[in-house]
Amino acid sequence: MKQTVRLFLVALFAGAITLGGYKMLEKESPISITQEPTSKFIPTNFSAVGAEMNTDFTEAAEKTVHAVVHVKNITVSRQPTNIFEYFQGGGQPRARVGSGSGVIVSPDGYIVTNNHVIANASNLEVTLNNNRTYSAKLIGTDPGTDIALIKIEGEDNFPFVPFGDSNNVKLGEWVLAVGNPFNLTSTVTAGIISAKARDLNQFDGNPQSFIQTDAAVNRGNSGGALVNTRGELIGINTAITSETGSYVGYSFAVPSNNARKVIEDILEYGNVQRGILGIQVGSLNTDLANKLGVDETQGVIIGGIEKGGGADMSGLKEGDIIKQIDGVQVNKFADMAGYLGSKRPNDVVQVTILRDGKEKTLPVTLEKLETTSIDDLGIEVKNLKKAELKDRGLKNGVMVTRALTPEIAQYKLEGIIITQLNDETVNDITDVTRIMSRRNHRSPIKMTFMDTKGQMNTFIFR
Structure with a gap:
């Protein structure tokens, strides 16, 4: 019994000492409990998330959604039903429906869309967000930018989206x-x-x-x-x-x-007016910069000047590096092409160049790019100035600027000068349009041209 009492007193005394020590430690050094992360990923900055959530899209969506329309393109083509219709033409008409979108840009119903959305349409239908459907009229197209303009008519003003810069x-x-x-x-x-x-x-x-x-x-x-x-x-x-x-x-x-x-x-x-500087260019990179012995790797270098053009008259020279146009930075050819795409012939632009290590700004009057496409040949051609023809020893002709199909691109016809089509003299793109509009589409096309080496050739395309 005495042994039991003695053990009880010892245990009670030890407990008192432990509790007292705990209280002393609690006062002098508070214990903080840290929860170990359950993931090895480091959390992102919460302030960035907060900034993202502050962006409100609802107003822009509400303004826009009623002015963006559903465009239906109905094309009718004839499908041959027998061997005779296959070779001689004809067949049963069949309608195909394609669809895309468009944007109303004026209260009177003008709509911008893509050219490929409305291409070859026999009928155009436009449905607004309120489910009202309208017949649309094609106003014009520009395949080069893939932009088309159509119009709908209504008694009331239509919702529209204003242009931004x-x-x-x-x-x-x-x-x-x-x-x-x-x-x-x-x-x-x-x-x-x-x-x-x-x-x-x-x-x-x-x-x-x-x-x-x-x-x-x-x-x-x-x-x-x-x-x-x-x-x-x-x-x-x-x-x-x-x-x-x-x-x-x-x-x-x-x-x-x-x-x-x-x-x-x-x-x-009624068509698109394109303004050009009148130069041949290339985008700079490290290899080209090393070859030319320049330190610049951004910009557009002038590789050639068209005689009598805006660049020639302004004093631009071959080897100049274009750095800015109207204060807009030009790091590559697409920068320059994109900006000039919003300009017209006779507009004056301020071209900042780098020449001999020094920057210089020259005003350049844009000239009109006069081109047309020969769809049956898959090429685009442009008019030439008399000085350009004289340099090549020619009195007439139009120059091929680019191929329109992969099949024609393999022949590398860019830069050749077409002097005759089907044995008729070609002076300008008007002659090209006239000659091609009169030909029988089943007959071959005879093209006489001077190649880039100065040799005259004749091709017959069947």
Whole structure:
């Protein structure tokens, strides 16, 4: 019994000492409990998340969604039903329906869309966000920029999207893409400006620059609106790059300044007026810079001057490096092409060049690019000045500027001068249009030309 009491007292005494020590430690050194993270990932800065959440897309979406329309393209073609109709023509008419998007840009019903959305249309229908359907009239197209202008008529004013200044968009700026992918009307997606003046080589070598964004764009979005958070139109969604045919993170839009200029030209002149400097150029890179012995790796170097053109008259010289136009930075050819695409003939631009290590700014009056396409040959040709013809020892002819199809591109016809078509003299693009409009489309085309080495040749295309 005594042993039991003794053990109890010892235990009680030890407990008192332990409790007292705990109380002393608690006063002198408070214990903090830290929870070990359950993940190996490091959290991102919460302030960045907060900034993202402060961006409000609702106002821009509400302003835009009612002015972006669903465009249906109805084409009628004849399908041969027997061997005789196959060789002689004819057959049963069949209608095919394609679809895309468009943007109303004026209260009286003018709509901007892509040329490929309305190409070969026998009938155009436009459906608004309120499900009202209208017949549309084709006003004009420009295949070079893939822009078309159509119009609908109504008793009341239509909702429309105002143009913004695409030159002022910034990398990382939030944007919305509005359209009708997969026939899902009034779809809004968000993204940022991923790149500006993006050069897409697969577009038949067309000197154009696109706004690149990661806003989701799919089939049916073509012709739809790319808008900023203020609801201003900064681009017309046109293309994606994808191995599957669906969106994989990259989409491209024609800058609004270029689209606006195209539709204004169509309304005023009936066609697009393109202004050019009158030079041959190349984009700088490390290899070219080393070859030329210059330190610059950004800019556009002048490789040739067209005699009598705006560049020639202003004092630009071969070897000059173009760094800016009207204060807009020119790092590559697409920067220059994109900016000049919003200008017209006779506009004066301030060209800042680097010559012998020193910057110099010269005013250049843009001249008109006079071209036409020979669709049956798959080439584009332009007029030549008398001085250019004289340098080649010719009195007449038009120059091939680019191939329009991959089949023709393999022959490398750029730079040749066509002097005759079907044994008729060619003085300018008017002669080309006249000769080609009179020919029988089943007959061969005889083309006489001078190649880039100065040799005369004749090709017959069947």
